[in-house]
Amino acid sequence: MxxxxxxxxxxxxxxxxxxxxxxxxxxxxxxxxxxxxxxxxxxxxxxxxxxxxxxxxxxxxxxxxxxxxxxxxxxxxxxxxxxxxxxxxxxxxxxxxxxxxxxxxxxxxxxxxxxxxxxxxxxxxxxxxxxxxxxxxxxxxxxxxxxxxxxxxxxxxxxxxxxxxxxxxxxxxxxxxxxxxxxxxxGAGWLAGLAEPVLAPALRAMHAHPAHPWTVAELARVAAVSRSTLAARFKEVVGQGPLEYLTRWRIELAADRIRRSDDTLSSIARAVGYGSESALSVAFKRITGLSPRTYRSLPAPA
CATH class of the missing domain: 2.60.120.10 (Jelly Rolls)
Structure with missing residues (x-):
């Protein structure tokens, strides 16, 4: 996908x-x-x-x-x-x-x-x-x-x-x-990145394997450019660094699973690339302003 x-x-x-x-x-x-x-x-x-x-x-x-x-x-x-x-x-x-x-x-x-x-x-x-x-x-x-x-x-x-x-x-x-x-x-943000030859391979790799412990160096190899080139183009086109984008995408995946499933927070953390529930909680609250447990307890907006 x-x-x-x-x-x-x-x-x-x-x-x-x-x-x-x-x-x-x-x-x-x-x-x-x-x-x-x-x-x-x-x-x-x-x-x-x-x-x-x-x-x-x-x-x-x-x-x-x-x-x-x-x-x-x-x-x-x-x-x-x-x-x-x-x-x-x-x-x-x-x-x-x-x-x-x-x-x-x-x-x-x-x-x-x-x-x-x-x-x-x-x-x-x-x-x-x-x-x-x-x-x-x-x-x-x-x-x-x-x-x-x-x-x-x-x-x-x-x-x-x-x-x-x-x-x-x-x-x-x-x-x-x-x-x-x-x-x-x-396009703007990640949409613009999909049309950018340097960034599209890295974006596809992160989406294909979000739980992988990606580094900027590894993503740069996927994109066949230097680390500095990848980081600069990502910031210029997408508006954030590649690892910041990866974090936000992982949190979106986690939020979807928290809302739509009864999976434990520990299993969701592992599925999206975090080693523990506490590590997911820290990242989740930084991005959304809510803890995963609070987010799960809130009713979904109509």
Whole structure:
């Protein structure tokens, strides 16, 4: 499993499809900040996306999609001047899974959201920009467009199991969008490291064997560079040293096992590379601010 797969598995991404929107003429819909990561795709027509705190609006053409990675209010509109209506009443009046705004069917938008576990923001979402726009004209976006088209087909034809298939396709779309984002060199933190030839081998090695007693020298050999080069590039690109990154990744793995299993803290410590429960406890409290026992006793956030 590569680092991106591991992080997505750890944050337990799930998708939820929402009511589609058909609109025409002059229209504007104001959405409250979403709880998770929101996505929309324009199946035909075009519209404008405005996101709170993002200076420039984003023009969405047919085939475009976007991910909203922060809990920010946003507006979809035909133009920048039409006063927006709140989304709630419009969606409450939806018929056959389609909400309507304005007059006509000039634009058709499908969408949904992704929800994640409690550690997703620190592990993944904070490393992404508030909005990721995937233009249909981008050659690399072909598979994203394919997934969106298949989602629409499943929703329109409503075959047996269609909603489940569409939700899995939405996860495919999420992964493809993140890949496209990385391919364009726009990642930050460990995501940027995956696109860095010097760092990617070391990151993969640590994720493949997190309990191994890695040293900077050993990781440098894996990356085929000097210790000083690896340490400097890690600090520059990822924002922390390689062993600090390893510690934080081990704590993420431990936190997941503490939350999801009944394993003893001693066995979890050994599994993630610590020789004793006390050694895990010291590192865990330094990273999370809580002891492993306190963390286990707290209810998981909704």
């Amino acid at each position: 590569d680092p991106l797969e591991e992080v997505l598995a750890l944050v337990r991404a799930t998708s939820h499809l929402s009511t589609a929107v058909a609109a025409g003429g002059r229209w504007a819909i104001r959405f409250d900040p979403p709880a998770g990561v929101k996505f929309n795709a324009v199946r035909h027509g075009s519209c404008l996306l405005r996101v709170d705190g993002v200076p420039e609006p984003v023009g969405l053409a047919e085939g475009d999609c976007f991910l909203l990675t922060r809990p920010l209010g946003f507006t979809l509109a035909s133009d920048p001047d039409t006063p927006p209506e709140p989304a709630g009443p419009i969606f409450m009046a939806a018929v056959d899974g389609v909400a309507r705004a304005g007059a006509g069917n000039d634009v058709f938008v499908i969408g949904g959201a992704f929800s994640f576990s409690e550690r997703a923001r620190a592990l993944l979402l904070d490393l992404l920009p508030p909005v990721i726009h995937v233009p249909a004209a981008t050659p690399e976006a072909a598979t994203v467009r394919w997934a969106i088209g298949e989602i629409e087909t499943e929703l329109r034809s409503a075959p047996l199991g269609g909603t489940l298939v569409a939700e899995h396709l939405a996860l495919v779309m999420l992964i493809r969008t993140l890949r496209l984002h990385l391919a364009q060199g726009r």
